[in-house]
Amino acid sequence: MTGNEGADHAVALLNIGLLSILFIVAVAMARLRSLFAIVMLSGIYSLVSATWFVALDAVDVAFTEASVGAGISTALFLAAMVLTSRTAKPEKGATKIVPLLVVIATGAVLVYATIDLPGFGDPGSPANSHIGVEYLARTKAEIGIPNVVTAVLASYRGFDTLGEVGVVFAAGLAVTLLLGFGERALGSSRSQAAGRPRPKEVSGLDGKDGQSDD
Amino acid sequence: MGKAMTDHHVILRIVAKVLIPFIALYGFYVQFHGEYSPGGGFQAGVILAVTLILYSLIFGIAPTMRAVTPVFARGVAAFGFLLYAAVGIAALIGGGNFLDYDALVDEPEGGHLGQHLGIIVIEIGVLMAVAGSMTAIFYAFAGRVSEIRDEDW
Structure with a gap:
């Protein structure tokens, strides 16, 4: 007991509420067929999980989830959705038994595994007793910046972060190589707006790709 | 951008016009804070x-592609990644390990200038790589259709 039972109960209530919203949104996403609604719900899911991360004191993770999950993922899903149909195909046949059993079994195993996890905020847990303590103790003397998360991310684990940036860059490169560079939009918008005078500055931008569309 | 767009989305356009500079400013705040x-x-x-x-x-x-060309977005992404790696190589040249920011600046024991400098430069590299890559990915998707049709809203 921490002596703050009232606050503990409030946090527990908050957690239960946020997790219930996540559950409801997830079920709704699984049942819906309209892709637009699913994309919007996934943005809501990300925002609610970001809120939950704040409740867990993981502010940096919450911020990343809000900007990446709710922000850019939603926008990219919308952009991808414009290229495809608006609704998913309905499932054929009745409820499939084998996938349901697999999901239930996996869920049961995961729930069983959580029994061995240390309690939330447990000072004796591995995350709070080994290297985390070291980072907290050393950052002020060695790095000299207040945000320990940035110190770990940018300095202590700078090489990891370089790899992460490389992954982001490689993802961008792979998508552009697969889908094209996107300059086609300049060419086709020019041909659609045939009635208007063509903007001169466009002509230098698009290559042969845009010309072939005309 | 036909006539339908000017009719239907005038509120969206006005609100976005006001919001976009503040969102960008907030991005820079997040970066430098x-x-x-x-x-x-x-x-x-x-x-x-x-x-x-x-x-x-x-x-x-x-219009977006005319303002920030796809070539520029890809270039920024590549430059950001290289900038990050260049800090590591600069640390190597300074006599430290790869990405050992203490070796960037010759300073007395306990100084943090090298660490601060290294972190600021690599964060700018991260900013450029992420912003450029994300813009390039969006261009790759969105560039395949020229305009969002009205019924897609």
Whole structure:
């Protein structure tokens, strides 16, 4: 007991509420067929999980989830959705038994595994007793910046972060190589707006790709 | 951008016009305040890319591509990644390990200038790589259709 039972109960209530919203949104996403609604719900899911991360004191993770999950993922899903149909195909046949059993079994195993996890905020847990303590103790003397998360991310684990940036860059490169560079939009918008005078500055931008569309 | 767009989305366009500069400013705040508060290059890069995406959703992809060309977005992404790696090599030349920021600046024991400098430069590299890559990915998707049709809203 921490002596703050009232606050503990409030946090527990908050957690239960946020997790219930996540559950409801997830079920709704699984049942819906309209892709637009699913994309919007996934943005809501990300925002609610970001809120939950704040409740867990993981502010940096919450911020990343809000900007990446709710922000850019939603926008990219919308952009991808414009290229495809608006609704998913309905499932054929009745409820499939084998996938349901697999999901239930996996869920049961995961729930069983959580029994061995240390309690939330447990000072004796591995995350709070080994290297985390070291980072907290050393950052002020060695790095000299207040945000320990940035110190770990940018300095202590700078090489990891370089790899992460490389992954982001490689993802961008792979998508552009697969889908094209996107300059086609300049060419086709020019041909659609045939009635208007063509903007001169466009002509230098698009290559042969845009010309072939005309 | 036909006549329908000017009729239907006038509120969206006005609101976006007001919001976009503030979103971009917030992105830079997140970038340069990352040492003191949650945030950093990843989040700031995403926020800056989102400003571009919002602009292109409201005003169309072609004007966006004219303002920030796809070539520029790809170049920024590559340059950011190389900038990050260059800091590591600079540390090597300074006599330290790869990405050992203490070796960047010749300073007495206990000084933090090298660390601060290294973190600021690599965060700018992260910002450029993330913002450029995200913009390039969005261009790759959105560039395949020139305009968002009215019924898609």
